Amino acid sequence: MMGLSRDGGLLVPHNVPDVRDQLESWTGCTFAELAGHIMTEFVDDIPEQDLQALIDKSYSRFDHDRITPVVPVDDFHILELFHGPTLAFKDIALQFLGNVFEYILKDSGGCLNILGATSGDTGSAAIEGVRGKDSINIFILFPEGRTSAVQERQMTTVPDKNVFNIAIDGSFDDCQSLIKNIFSDLDFKDEYHLGAVNSVNWARVLAQIVYYFFAWFELGKPRVFDVAVPTGNFGDIFAGYLARNMGLPINKLILATNSNDILARFFNTGVYSRGEVHFSESPAMDIQVSSNFERYLWYQLAGSSDKVNEFMTSFQQTGTARLDFNTRRFDESFVAGSASDAQTLDTIQHYHQQFGYLADPHTAVGICVAKRYRDPDVPLLCVATAHPAKFEGAISRALPGETVSHPRLELLKDLPSRKEHLPVDVEAVKKYIVKNSS
Numbered sequence: 230m231m232g233l234s235r236d237g238g239l240l241v242p243h244n245v246p247d248v249r250d251q252l253e254s255w256t257g258c259t260f261a262e263l264a265g266h267i268m269t270e271f272v273d274d275i276p277e278q279d280l281q282a283l284i285d286k287s288y289s290r291f292d293h294d295r296i297t298p299v300v301p302v303d304d305f306h307i308l309e310l311f312h313g314p315t316l317a318f319k320d321i322a323l324q325f326l327g328n329v330f331e332y333i334l335k336d337s338g339g340c341l342n343i344l345g346a347t348s349g350d351t352g353s354a355a356i357e358g359v360r361g362k363d364s365i366n367i368f369i370l371f372p373e374g375r376t377s378a379v380q381e382r383q384m385t386t387v388p389d390k391n392v393f394n395i396a397i398d399g400s401f402d403d404c405q406s407l408i409k410n411i412f413s414d415l416d417f418k419d420e421y422h423l424g425a426v427n428s429v430n431w432a433r434v435l436a437q438i439v440y441y442f443f444a445w446f447e448l449g450k451p452r453v454f455d456v457a458v459p460t461g462n463f464g465d466i467f468a469g470y471l472a473r474n475m476g477l478p479i480n481k482l483i484l485a486t487n488s489n490d491i492l493a494r495f496f497n498t499g500v501y502s503r504g505e506v507h508f509s510e511s512p513a514m515d516i517q518v519s520s521n522f523e524r525y526l527w528y529q530l531a532g533s534s535d536k537v538n539e540f541m542t543s544f545q546q547t548g549t550a551r552l553d554f555n556t557r558r559f560d561e562s563f564v565a566g567s568a569s570d571a572q573t574l575d576t577i578q579h580y581h582q583q584f585g586y587l588a589d590p591h592t593a594v595g596i597c598v599a600k601r602y603r604d605p606d607v608p609l610l611c612v613a614t615a616h617p618a619k620f621e622g623a624i625s626r627a628l629p630g631e632t633v634s635h636p637r638l639e640l641l642k643d644l645p646s647r648k649e650h651l652p653v654d655v656e657a658v659k660k661y662i663v664k665n666s667s
């Protein structure tokens with residue numbers, strides 16, 4: 230529940246369990262059963278029965294009976310992670326996180342006020358994860374008028390009394406600096422039990438490991454397979470990396486970025502160097518500094534916190550850090566590339582026209598890069614991170630005249646919405662939290 234560790238670093242499990250001996254016995258498990266087996270490997274302070282009940286509850290709100298179905302397209306497969314309440318893959322982790330937080334707070338008698346900033350998908354997934362929960366309130370800041378209409382409706386139509394949407398008259402950066410500023414007031418943070426559910430939370434990574442295993446079983450347990458992952462904060466693909474380290478036979482992890490390609494450059498050159506943020510057709514990946522990357526470094530640097538610290542300090546101070554490659558590439562298990570907006574829209578068009586599959590722009594980035602780097606003799610799995618109906622604009626640019634909808638989004642159109650308008654003013658936001666916190 231602490232998110233960041235006290236020294237400002239990220240939390241990682243020291244040992245990654247090797248589950249190769251158990252894989253055979255997990256054949257035929259449902260998604261929730263498999264999640265129970267995998268999470269039990271990491272969780273030693275929640276009784277197994279309770280953990281399984283939390284998992285079952287977390288995936289009961291998905292609208293597909295396989296939870297994360299694998300579907301064939303062309304000569305590869307797509308792993309659809311968007312069947313949760315907000316139609317983006319973040320539901321898989323945040324539904325679980327909300328239930329775990331509630332369970333822990335019930336046990337300890339505590340309460341929690343979650344504070345977050347969003348430019349789009351994370352806010353609604355976090356709200357859906359904790360709406361109506363005892364002892365938890367959630368305050369989400371978003372830039373007024375800068376999120377899409379769909380994304381705003383997904384947040385502001387939630388009627389539960391523990392949900393507080395705050396529309397800030399400013400940019401997403403203003404929202405983030407307000408949050409940073411409030412968290413840095415440690416007395417305030419303690420007094421009002423402030424917490425976060427951002428992507429550095431370890432429990433989110435844990436929940437995401439599961440679907441890599443599930444997909445392998447759904448594919449019929451191939452000897453090896455490649456996985457392509459559209460990447461922003463490096464959380465999704467990092468879970469794949471852990472699955473691989475646990476013994477899942479992933480051949481290559483294909484890391485796909487949009488024009489915000491800091492990670493693609495790193496895996497090809499060893500240089501990690503900050504650029505300007507570009508706004509793209511895949512906005513959930515418009516990120517320059519990927520928070521989970523630090524975790525990956527720790528494992529690659531043989532668990533040396535000093536070396537991670539040196540790397541991150543150099544990056545913070547100069548905007549650049551480098552690792553010397555001993556081998557041809559830093560890590561042979563990764564290949565990486567980026568897709569432009571034009572390539573993304575072409576990919577959407579191609580797969581819709583040739584194969585009748587409508588990919589959202591994030592998924593299309595992954596498919597585009599995967600086609601460039603895949604080994605044709607190895608089965609390929611592309612991860613689909615959002616339902617296309619969330620990104621109507623990109624779909625209509627790729628496929629003029631085409632409309633796309635989803636019943637969950639249609640339902641929101643007639644619901645009343647609620648939000649509080651506040652200026653870019655720390656004191657105003659604090660005052661609002663004080664007034665509404667439990």
Ligand SMILES: *Cc1c(COP(=O)(O)O)cnc(C)c1O
Pocket residue numbers: 317318319350351428459460461462463464465466513514591614615
């Ligand atoms: C968050 C998100 C991503 C990026 O995932 P990371 O774990 O941050 O790499 C990709 N696609 C969609 C739709 C997302 O919401």
